[in-house]
Structures are given as structure tokens and as C-alpha cells.
Amino acid sequence: MSLRIHTACAAVLAAATLASCGSSSNSPSGTGGSSDNKLVILATTTSVQDSGLLDQLVPEFQTQSGYTVKTIAVGSGEALAMAGRGEADVVIAHDPETEKKLVSTGEATQSVLMHNDFVVIGPSSDPAGIKQATRAADALKRIAEKQAAFISRGDKSGTNNFELKQWKAAGVTPSGSWYQESGQGMGQTITIASQKQAYTLADRATYLATKDSSGLAILYEGTPDMLNVYDVLPVTGKAGSRVNVSGGKAFAKFMLSPAVQKEIGQFGKDKYGIALFDPDAGQTAQQIEQELAKAG
Numbered sequence: 001m002s003l004r005i006h007t008a009c010a011a012v013l014a015a016a017t018l019a020s021c022g023s024s025s026n027s028p029s030g031t032g033g034s035s036d037n038k039l040v041i042l043a044t045t046t047s048v049q050d051s052g053l054l055d056q057l058v059p060e061f062q063t064q065s066g067y068t069v070k071t072i073a074v075g076s077g078e079a080l081a082m083a084g085r086g087e088a089d090v091v092i093a094h095d096p097e098t099e100k101k102l103v104s105t106g107e108a109t110q111s112v113l114m115h116n117d118f119v120v121i122g123p124s125s126d127p128a129g130i131k132q133a134t135r136a137a138d139a140l141k142r143i144a145e146k147q148a149a150f151i152s153r154g155d156k157s158g159t160n161n162f163e164l165k166q167w168k169a170a171g172v173t174p175s176g177s178w179y180q181e182s183g184q185g186m187g188q189t190i191t192i193a194s195q196k197q198a199y200t201l202a203d204r205a206t207y208l209a210t211k212d213s214s215g216l217a218i219l220y221e222g223t224p225d226m227l228n229v230y231d232v233l234p235v236t237g238k239a240g241s242r243v244n245v246s247g248g249k250a251f252a253k254f255m256l257s258p259a260v261q262k263e264i265g266q267f268g269k270d271k272y273g274i275a276l277f278d279p280d281a282g283q284t285a286q287q288i289e290q291e292l293a294k295a296g
Contacts, residue, residue, distance in 0.1 A: 040067045040247035043079035043088035045095075045158055046185030048230065051205040051276050053267055061254045067247050073185065075157025083108055083233065086240020089248035091233040092255075094203075095158035096285065099231055107239040111256055113232040114264050114277040115288055118162060120220035121190070121207055122148075122199035130199070130220045137169035139220040140201075144170070147178040149198035153189050154181025162228070163201045190214050203228050205276035208268065224292060229285045230277070232256065256281040 048054060049071065058069050072079070072088070076095035080102050082088040092113065093099055102108045120130060120139050128146040133139035140163075143150050152174070153160040167174050180198075182189045186206040193200040194214040207218065232255050234248035254260055261279035268276035280288055 037244055037247065038067055039070060040244055040251055041070045041072065041087070041089045042092070042251060043072045043074065043082045043090075044092040045076045045079060045230070046073045046187065047094070047159065047203040047206045048092050049073035050185065050187040051209050051268070053205075053264070053276065056267065057255070057260060057263065060260075061251060065250055065254065067250065069251070075153070075155040075160065075185070077156035077158070077161070080233075083235045083239060086235070086242050089235055089244040090251045091235065092230060093158060093233065094228055094230045095161055096229070096231075097161070098158075099233060102233065105238070106236060108233040108235050110231050110233050111252065112280045112283050112285060112288070113230045113255055114261075114279050115227060115229045116204045116277050117221065118159070118201055118226040118228050119204050119207055119218045120199060120201050121214075121216040122193070122219050123197045124217040124219075126217075126219050128199070133220050135223055136166045136220070136225045140166050140174075141170035141172055143199055144172045144174060144179075147176065149196050150174070150179050151189055151193040151196065151198045151200045152179065152181045153186065153200075154183050155185070157185075158228075159186060159201060159203060166201075166225075190216065205268070208272045208274075208276060224289065227285075227289060227292065229280070229288060 044054065054071060058071060061067065062069055072082070076093035077098055079088065079091050079093050080095065080098050083091045084102055084107055091108065099110055103110045120136070128143045128148040130139040130142050133142060152163060182192050184192070186202055187210055189200055190202055190206065190210045191214065194216055199219070232252045234252040235243045235245070237243055237245050261281050264277050264279040265275055268274065
């Protein structure tokens, strides 16, 4: 994935008329910010974009608010870095440790938005036998012991950071020809894993959205350590004078509103039989963990 916006769009950004470049992009801005107070730059993790949720919600926000949204889908780490540089007005991310650093500087505020879970997917033959694993770290340890092909995002995203924590918990430093980094977003990484008949770690929403084309199966899932919480973080003026503070706040308020939370809770049910995300406005990550533990 390129980490630069197309030249034409970069020029438009510099002139603060980025709206004419369209409402969605997979690349971050080189100059960022939004001097036009009707333009909101949303930096989001690729998994939310790949799920199709923003295709439904962003047009609704634009119609209701009068703002124009420029969506930039990258890994959570890059999305949060953009916010810290004042190149985004609001962020959707799932990287708790990096988010905490940004909030601690006063450059953003943070609210839990929704959750789903991580899954380990791969060829249905399950050559490493991870179906018998009891926790995420055990599943990855089995893959390493068999040196079964594994595709990592390798992009410092929230998903990539979660994966690396599991390798550490397993006491494994992954290396060798069996372990490859895509440097891509979630959807593209799943495509590569499919082509190579390899394992990868994914969020459930993107897996379901790509299941028919990838042919990969969920081989490990369902334990509490696989929880995946997404936050919405409006960026403050402390991050830079280019930040559209009011626009970022408006988008966050929209996403946390009861009507939109209800939409999130229904999204995907018609196509997949289950919602891709569970809405969580007003809750903390700790409360979600406790509720899931009670549910068994």
C-alpha cells in the first residue's frame, strides 16, 4: 500500500479543496489538516473501511451535517501518527497502547465505539493443528513449531501490534521463510494468505467481508484474549492549527449517537447472519471484557 496520496490529491490538499478528489482514499495525506472548516479528514484503520461500514455511515453524516469527509484508510499506528501531526481531524483505531499515548498528550480525546474479535484463519486442512489451541499465543506457537506459512500485516497497525504481542506471549520470535510480512491492509493481507494457502490473523469483520473470495477458514476463535475494541478519537487543536476540531467532534458525536449505534449493531446481519461489530458507546474496554467473561 502506498503511504502517499496521489499527486493530484496532494495538490488539492495543499489548496484546501480536497473535497473534489472524492470521499475515500487508502493513502494518508502528505500535508494533512483541514483548513476548510467543512472538510473533515477521517483517518481510519483499514479493517473498518474494508468491512464496508463507512460506505454506509459516511454519506449519512455528510447529508446530516453538511461536512464533506475525506476517508484515509491505513493501519491504526499510521492513523494515530497522522492525528499527532495534525493531519487528521478524527480517528477510528484499535491500538490501545498507541491511543493512550496520543490522549495523554492532550492531542485527542477517546471514546469506545464498538468491538468485534480477532480470528486466526488459514487453509481448512489446518496443517499446524491450531484448532486444538487453548489461547491465541498457543495457536501461533503451533504455527511456528510446524513452520507453517503465516502472513503478517507487518504495518504497525492495531492488528499487527496485537499479533506481535501474541508471539511474545508464546515465547516466539517469528522469522524464516515461513513468516512473511505483507505491509498491506487487512483485506489485501487476507488475499495474499489465500494465494499462499497460509495462516493470518484478522479481525472478524474483514474476514467475513472477504470469506467468499479467500476460501480461508476460521481455525482459532472465541477466547477472551481475542477481543478487538475500536475507539473514535476526535483530534484537538493541540495537535496543530490545521485541525478541524469542530468537524472531528461532530463526526465522533454522530458515530456515538443512539441511532448510529443501532445501525452499527445491525450492519452485516442481512448478508452474514451476524453483525460485524457490536456497538459500545458509553462503555469502557474493561466493562466489555467483564460482560464477555460473564457470557462465557
